[in-house]
Amino acid sequence: MVTILRGNIIHTPAFGKLETLAGGYLVLEDGVIAGVYPRLPEGYAACPVEDWGEKLILPSFADLHLHAPQYPMLGMGMDLPLLDWLNAYTFKTEERFADTDYARRVYRRLAEELVAGGTTRVAMFSSRHTDATLILMEELERAGVTGYVGKVNMDRNSGVAQETTEESIAETLRWLESCHFDHIKPMLTPRFTPSCTDELMAQLGRLAAERDLPVQSHLSENTGEIAWVKELHPDCGQYWETYRKYGLWKPGTLMAHCVYSDERERAAMAEAGVWAVHCAASNVNICSGTAPVRRMLEEGVPVALGSDIAGGDQLAMSQVVVTSIRASKVKAMETGEPFLTVPEAFYLGTAAGSRYFGGGEGFAPGHALHAIVVDEGVFPESTRELTLAERFERAVYLMDEYSIAAVYSEGRRVK
Numbered sequence: 001m002v003t004i005l006r007g008n009i010i011h012t013p014a015f016g017k018l019e020t021l022a023g024g025y026l027v028l029e030d031g032v033i034a035g036v037y038p039r040l041p042e043g044y045a046a047c048p049v050e051d052w053g054e055k056l057i058l059p060s061f062a063d064l065h066l067h068a069p070q071y072p073m074l075g076m077g078m079d080l081p082l083l084d085w086l087n088a089y090t091f092k093t094e095e096r097f098a099d100t101d102y103a104r105r106v107y108r109r110l111a112e113e114l115v116a117g118g119t120t121r122v123a124m125f126s127s128r129h130t131d132a133t134l135i136l137m138e139e140l141e142r143a144g145v146t147g148y149v150g151k152v153n154m155d156r157n158s159g160v161a162q163e164t165t166e167e168s169i170a171e172t173l174r175w176l177e178s179c180h181f182d183h184i185k186p187m188l189t190p191r192f193t194p195s196c197t198d199e200l201m202a203q204l205g206r207l208a209a210e211r212d213l214p215v216q217s218h219l220s221e222n223t224g225e226i227a228w229v230k231e232l233h234p235d236c237g238q239y240w241e242t243y244r245k246y247g248l249w250k251p252g253t254l255m256a257h258c259v260y261s262d263e264r265e266r267a268a269m270a271e272a273g274v275w276a277v278h279c280a281a282s283n284v285n286i287c288s289g290t291a292p293v294r295r296m297l298e299e300g301v302p303v304a305l306g307s308d309i310a311g312g313d314q315l316a317m318s319q320v321v322v323t324s325i326r327a328s329k330v331k332a333m334e335t336g337e338p339f340l341t342v343p344e345a346f347y348l349g350t351a352a353g354s355r356y357f358g359g360g361e362g363f364a365p366g367h368a369l370h371a372i373v374v375d376e377g378v379f380p381e382s383t384r385e386l387t388l389a390e391r392f393e394r395a396v397y398l399m400d401e402y403s404i405a406a407v408y409s410e411g412r413r414v415k
């Protein structure tokens with residue numbers, strides 16, 4: 001089946017590259033992009049056109065790090081550093097998800113809000129609860145979100161949210177057996193080194209290898225955390241080696257934060273194909289720092305963006321993109337390193353995550369469409385006619401769920 005969208009098409013087909021096409025045509029065959037054209041090719045002349053008029057058609061967002069069971073504490077508890085924040089607020093909030101009715105309500109709303117804000121791809125942490133994790137996957141699937149979800153593993157230093165090692169593995173196996181969703185797949189999720197015993201890490205590493213499962217965790221977020229990891233693993237020179245030791249450091253492993261990853265840690269990421277997920281809002285909120293994103297990219301570390309709710313206070317990835325720019329400017333003022341431009345940060349929030357999941361960068365032919373349509377009608381009236389590049393910049397800064405008129409995920413319209 002052929003679907004044709006017409007409108008102002010704007011995308012970033014490479015890092016730092018912005019392409020605009022006024023009144024262009026985006027042609028889909030069975031939801032897969034056949035091409036982007038300034039004029040409709042004759043072969044499609046008889047096909048109906050979804051005409052978005054003056055609206056902007058942009059790629060949708062990918063959120064490669066967020067904690068679903070922290071959604072209820074969005075905007076709360078920002079007055080403590082990481083380790084105290086986990087104990088005082090986070091573990092208690094996540095424990096509420098032992099209640100599956102509560103999980104259903106919260107996760108349905110979360111999935112809807114993700115789509116409304118234009119996020120169609122995720123790599124997400126659930127809580128330790130198998131049943132709530134399956135509910136989360138079901139609700140994401142229903143809403144039209146695609147990607148990975150992980151039941152969290154945590155068998156030490158986790159207060160009220162702690163599992164035994166046996167429970168953690170048995171529940172992980174039960175969860176994996178029940179995962180049969182089309183667009184939402186399982187991802188192994190040791191919370192972070194301090195909350196997983198060596199035995200648990202070793203068993204998860206074996207499982208990752210045996211079943212070829214992807215892995216996500218946290219790395220080098222906060223100085224107190226890094227010092228603690230050093231105490232727990234005196235045999236490891238650096239934090240990342242605790243993951244490598246157990247087979248969890250492999251191509252496609254997602255490591256959130258990497259605020260304090262130095263040259264050696266970054267080289268290990270580039271060499272292994274481990275991704276850094278930059279979570280600028282969270283890193284400022286709980287006073288962790290700002291990751292050296294520019295250095296990472298220059299040194300060949302793949303980087304994508306994450307909202308990291310509820311360390312991050314914004315679920316909307318458009319705002320996460322803006323916060324990444326802002327954080328990079330603070331860093332630029334301190335270090336002289338160039339800040340992230342709007343097209344660069346937008347690329348990291350859209351194309352980079354798409355590439356992580358095997359999709360295209362921008363509207364590349366041969367890949368299922370992930371897109372949003374932005375209606376600028378609710379923005380302030382400007383003093384003059386704006387170029388498409390200017391309209392793009394304004395849309396990145398101002399868009400919200402009310403100005404996102406439509407969302408396409410995996411070739412289907414989901415809003």
Ligand code: GUN
Pocket residue numbers: 067082086090191192218221282308311
């Ligand atoms: N490190 C371990 N758990 C967490 C978490 O829930 N949020 C953040 N930001 N860092 C963590």
Ligand code: FE
Pocket residue numbers: 065067218256308311
């Ligand atoms: Fe996190």
